[in-house]
Amino acid sequence: MKYLATLLVVIIFSSGNQAQNNNDTTYWKIDLSTGLNINQASFSSNWTAGGINSIGLNTHFNLKANYQKGRHSWDNQIELLYGFVNNQGQGFRKTNDRIFIDTKYGYQLSDHWSLYASLNFLTQFADGFRYEDDTNGNEQEILISRFFAPAFITTSYGFQYQPKDFFKVRLSPFSPRFTIVSDTKLIQNIPENYGVARGETLRTEWAAFQLFADFDRDLAKNLNLKWKYILFWNYELPVDEIDHRLDVTLSAQINSFLSTDLGVIMIYDVDQDADIQLSQLFSLGLVYKFKN
16 A cells, blocks of 8 residues: 555655646646445345345546646546445445556657657555355355555556547557566465466566557537557567457536446456456446546
8 A cells, every 4th residue: 555655645746846846737737537326225025026135336536637838748647446335145345446547758749749658557455356156055255356466567668649639549669567466375366366476476577568548538518438448568478468458438427416437348368367357337426527
């Protein structure tokens, strides 16, 4: 947790100091969205249609702070997601869990192209489990992930192409990535161990390529589509082991404080699983947005 706190403090205070040094906050564009969704269901003991008493919660915090002056730019994003459901007889289970921080410096070369250097960080808040039945048919939870297990820190240097305000692509022929698995016992439950060798807590991939595409556009009034795609290729590995991650969110603003979101995540990473991983979430709840 101390690593995350340090990184957050650096970004927040650096942003504030940069604005003060320039004595002009008009160079900054701030976009904040935070929300809370709660769902609950309960049934009497004689409810003939059947059902399970449950309560669930999903929350998100997304902050973008982008600076632009002349040819220089500095873009920052913090994305925090967490959700759970508590089903009677099954207990507490996560439905969403993500910590993502990205910061990028850019130097504009032309209308659509710029040089950039970036750093991003990805991990989760809470323990993650796989659920399996034992020999007696009783369900058991198997620990497969936790905070900083895994965590990914990726540095990237290259070119950014931005043909529109709502779409940009980063191309980096040199993008070292550091994979951290702080709990060495996880390998007992997930043999791939996220690519980290047995007994080790760090894997370093120096020679790698990264493509990072970001789309964020209002399709209509009160209807927004966001998607983020990341491709990571360690040059030492074959093409069929390239990592892919796609995050898609469609948001509809019902009124000033109520919105609905449909999200899909797709991951292909052989260091986690040989098959494609998919996650889908629909939510309806309160939201607060601010944009200058």
